[in-house]
Amino acid sequence: MxxxxxxxxxxxxxxxxxxxxxxxxxxxxxxxxxxxxxxxxxxxxxxxxxxxxxxxxxxxxxxxxxxxxxxxxxxxxxxxxxxxxxxxxxxxxxxxxxxxxxxxxxxxxxASLPKGVDPTLHGVRVFRTLDDAHTLINTPKGSHTIVFGGGLLGLEAAAGLLSLGVRVTLVHRNAWLLNRQLDRAAGRLLLANLQRRGLLVELGSTVSAVEGDRHVRAVRLDSGRCLSATQIVFATGxxxxxxxxxxxxxxxxxxxxxxxxxxxxxxxxxxxxxxxxxxxxxxxxxxxxxxxxxxxxxxxLGQSGDPYTHRAHAAQLKVAGIDVFSAGDVNHEGEQTMVFDDPLTPARRKLVLENGRLKAIMLFGDVRDGPWFNTLMQKGINTRALSDRLLFGKAYCEGIAA
Ligand SMILES: Cc1cc2nc3c(=O)[nH]c(=O)nc-3n(C[C@H](O)[C@H](O)[C@H](O)COP(=O)(O)OP(=O)(O)OC[C@H]3O[C@@H](n4cnc5c(N)ncnc54)[C@H](O)[C@@H]3O)c2cc1C
Known part of the structure; x- marks a missing residue:
């Protein structure tokens, strides 16, 4: 065959x-x-x-x-x-x-481009292939790039460019970054961290028009603001x-x-x-x-077995010094929601449960327990007996089978 x-x-x-x-x-x-x-x-x-x-x-x-x-x-x-x-x-x-x-x-x-954006205009980029990565690596130091999309890919592109000495503005249409992986409060912690690194961020905005004849010159946002830039990277889907x-x-x-x-x-x-x-x-x-x-x-191979079933999978951010672990719909208020904030680190964790079973996990700042929580979630383990300790992680819940 x-x-x-x-x-x-x-x-x-x-x-x-x-x-x-x-x-x-x-x-x-x-x-x-x-x-x-x-x-x-x-x-x-x-x-x-x-x-x-x-x-x-x-x-x-x-x-x-x-x-x-x-x-x-x-x-x-x-x-x-x-x-x-x-x-x-x-x-x-x-x-x-x-x-x-x-x-x-x-x-x-x-990578998809928003409607109306001309992909042949010099300076319009996406981040999908090794060739795309090489193109971005060659961005001149000190020049200005606008990254559209404050999801995992957009953040990784923005952080990578920043580390190369490029000035970067990240534009995200939602009210907070990583809105699928984080809640609003964790989104604020993330924003503060990125701004300390020098990232400029425009929230609640999206592209309205790209200006330039053969080469990108500026971007007009739907808020009316116009930002000049020599490169724009779309990480919008x-x-x-x-x-x-x-x-x-x-x-x-x-x-x-x-x-x-x-x-x-x-x-x-x-x-x-x-x-x-x-x-x-x-x-x-x-x-x-x-x-x-x-x-x-x-x-x-003609062998029998279970069919594929779609389930919630964990995602992590790959930016040095910013730890995020997230699985499931962290912005859905379940039957029970547990939240812990450590303002010193700073760190935030949130667990969403239904009938004692984990439905969503969000860890910002300290992600060491991520895989353990994820195993509990994937195996559908009932954690009711641990409800007073669960949020503090594996070390406080010895004996639970995961
Ligand atoms: C920068 C970046 C970071 C990412 N980070 C993560 C992460 O941390 N965790 C995670 O889980 N996922 C991550 N992803 C997503 C992950 O890479 C994708 O889910 C995965 O690559 C999809 O695999 P695939 O084989 O289905 O498709 P692809 O990786 O897109 O591969 C498809 C291949 O088929 C080729 N092809 C298409 N049409 C034809 C044709 N007609 N003839 C011949 N070849 C063809 C394409 O050129 C391509 O090489 C990331 C993606 C990117 C771009």
Whole structure:
């Protein structure tokens, strides 16, 4: 059985690892086609590449030795242009046609730009690929960049640029930064920390127009303010790359629609990762992709197993000196909400519970207990007996099974 995977990144890598777990190497006949010119790399670590904390070579997902020891063909720097489902073939941009028995779409997502922004204007950037990271690294010191989007990606881009000596203004449409991961009070702590580092922040604003002929000159905000800048970085969301599937007549909503075994209505075509919409949900983090890869490997090998189920996954901010751990909807007031503030550190933690079970976790400043709380949440452990101590973390709750 020849499996062709389109996209050579985290989803493809997780799937190959899972396939390898269930079969011996030579039994696998897999071709992975990726249009980026580099060997597959860990996209998650691009923020550390930007801040100069890690090198390009240290973020490779597989070493060349690993590649040659496995009978998996990596075709890098090639784009799949078309899927012919009737002939079970894909057409590559070098004119080759490849036959498949099973086809997996792992084409990920692209950064979205707000409507009306011209992507060809010099100085309009996104932060998605290794090439994007290199472009940002070359930003002249002392120049002014505006980053749109105060989510995890925008903050990591802004902090990375600041560390390179660039002047940065972060514009966020919500009333506080990381509004999906933090509550308003923790958002204030985060803001104060970033402002101390020299970050300029505009909250409750968004782009209204980008000014400049061939090169960005200024940005007009919907508040009416006009900020001059030579570069703007959009970290305002992603769009699943589903155009190949759409052209091949597969159902596409936000992403390529697949069932809870990651299968499309075509029994030979599957999708996982950020390009997929599995039972109505798209993903934007690595841990659900790992869950999907486990299910899809079994599906491809005809083994039975549990279907994929969407659950709350933890997210962390990767900015040195600012610790954030968050999972679930931290701004939803549950049956019980526990909050602890330590103004000295400063730190804040918040737990949201329903029927004694954790539904959301927010840790700002001290995140050491994050994985422990997360295990309690994922396992659905009833913590009622610990309600007087739970908030203070693992050290105060010895004996609880997690
Ligand atoms: C800077 C940054 C930091 C991040 N930090 C975190 C983090 O801390 N934690 C976390 O969980 N997640 C993080 N993420 C998100 C995480 O990287 C993504 O969830 C993950 O990369 C998605 O994997 P994927 O394989 O589905 O898609 P992608 O990584 O987007 O890979 C898809 C690949 O397919 C290729 N492709 C697309 N179409 C074709 C075609 N037609 N032919 C050939 N190749 C094609 C693309 O070029 C790309 O290489 C971060 C993302 C970024 C950008």
């Amino acid at each position: 020849h499996i062709v995977i389109i996209g050579n990144s985290i989803a493809a890598d997780c799937l190959i690892e899972e396939l390898g777990r269930h079969t011996s190497g030579p039994a696998l006949d897999v071709t992975v086609i990726g249009d980026e010119p580099h060997r597959a790399y860990n996209r998650v670590l691009l923020s550390q590449v930007l801040s100069g904390d890690v090198s390009d070579s240290s973020i490779a997902l597989r070493t060349p030795n690993w590649q040659s020891n496995h009978r998996i063909r990596y075709r890098q720097g090639l784009r799949v242009e078309e899927i012919d489902r009737a002939a079970q073939q894909v057409a590559l941009d070098n004119g080759e046609q490849l036959h498949y028995d099973r086809l997996v779409l792992a084409t990920g997502a692209r 992603i769009t699943p790359r589903a155009e190949l599937a759409l052209a091949a007549g597969l159902p596409v909503n936000r992403g390529v629609m697949v069932d809870d075994h990651l299968q499309s209505p075509d029994p030979c075509v599957f999708a996982l990762g950020e390009c997929a919409e599995c039972s109505g949900e798209t993903v934007g983090l690595v841990s659900p992709i790992r869950d999907q890869a486990k299910v899809l490997a079994r599906t491809l």
